Amino acid sequence: MSDRSHVLPAPEGEYFENTRFAGLSILCGLIGLVGLVLSFIGAYRSPVQFSYSWLFGFFFFFTLCIGCLFWTIVHHVVDAEWSVVVRRQLENIALLLPVLGVLFLPIWFWRAYLYRWMDVPRGVDPLLDAKRGYLNWEFFLFRAVFFFVVLTVLAYLLRRFSVRQDHDGNPQFTIWMRKAAFVGLPLFALCLTFGAFDWVMSLNWHWFSTMWGPYIFAGTAGSSMALLILVTAALQRAGYLKDVVTIEHYHIMGKWLLAFTVFWAYIGFSQYMLYWYADIPEETQYYIVRNTESWNVLSWFLVIGRFFVPFAILLWRATKKNLTWLCTLAGWIVCMQLLDVYVIVLPALHGTGVHLSILDFLPLIGIGGTLAFFYLRIVGQTSLFPVRDPRLIESLRLTN
């Protein structure tokens, strides 16, 4: 309703004070550094466990960051109005993807422990030989580089245009961002799907799932929306965005959380049910490992915790409009994403049951601390929301 726009003037930009949170930034950096150093000490003691634990930590944060890139792209593609005020945080988190590109290096160095298919000679495994055209080291490396280059360029461009619009308010940048988003949407889908194939599905190269891309995507989109809720709420708790983000925005984010809770269950169940019903050994091996021994407990916990609990709670409008409930649920969903990635990655190593190692936590803390440190560096560089976006007023005056 553009004819109400004269009522509210565009606010001045709001800036995160780096100096006020310098302590927090240094603390995150230190925690990250200590986590990384301890991880690499662990890497020399038990390289196999380290490689899987690192992949677990890396892939968890990869899904969160690429999810924020997804929401930025979707914002521009569908010409969304409500999300203008929270878009800058999505752009900031998506800009952590190049950092993750550097943190991918350990997977490269320790690849021999993770991707055993790289060492199987030709002629030994006919199933693998049939897949050699895709599963070979040169192409694997090319794809990894391609993914990170594409994702970095996309994240950088979308944020760069948005920040330049902060200075002069030129609506041309909105058009450019939309064009970049249209190119970026299929590229994002390719990167996430084949990244999921390469890094986690190929841990067991006999197994395959055509649902794998959507399954990873469902968890990615849901948990990154949960992360956005937490980041926005944290910024508000710190005194920012007070008159910018209202409960109406949280209500919409809560609706997305509910939508992707259902979508995750839909995709996860579709994958499970077809394998369960067809009962072909080549396909069921993934679930046989995860639905037996102590992994079965975690699988059940995931189904209940990632779907039934958030679904039952988020179904009510009152919980989506209550910040305490919503933040609790968002935190819970991020934890469930962590569990999801854990149940995806670690059974490939410990097929006989859950085997928690201290190394499972160290890369997680190391990567998480590093990303938090870089996020706190990035967040202060620009206004906390796009000050001169043409549709800022509509977003500020949002009502459901």
Next chain:
Amino acid sequence: MITPSGNRVYGMAAEYPSAASLYEAAKQVRDAGFKRWDVHSPFPIHGMDDAMGLGKSWLSAVVLVGGITGLLTAAVLEFGPSSYLYPVIVHGKPTNFWTVPAFFPIMFELTILFSAFTAFSTMLTMNFLPRWNHPMFNWERFKRVTNDGFFLVLEARDPRFSENEARELLERTGGRHITVVHEE
């Protein structure tokens, strides 16, 4: 209320120049304490529920009941024959509760189907639809409502309704072409 010429009065209506002015007018009418009144616009206006003081619709509660009915219908229709009346082992799957993954698609779909039917029929009932005509169509200008017209009508059955007060309120909120609308 009946006019001197003997026509029953439906209410007093006014036209507004924009969605925004209709929105502001609705807030004033709500605060004036009217209960029987309505707004008409070519498209849904965000926030109009609050501006009219409507509160939460009870449609969602009815739809929840419809959805649960669909879920239970599917469960009974599947478990009844497959587990009790005529249990047959198909494809090595059990006939007890743990065959439930095979039944989920039907449960899911009947939940959606029953919810959709319930939502549709309850929506019609709540809106007193279908109906042949509406008194508002007696007003020539009202035909713009599907194009670019924004209207507000105070109904005569509202206990607070009186011709002078209604006209004064509509004028104060910026209404134009204020008109008495007849029932037939």
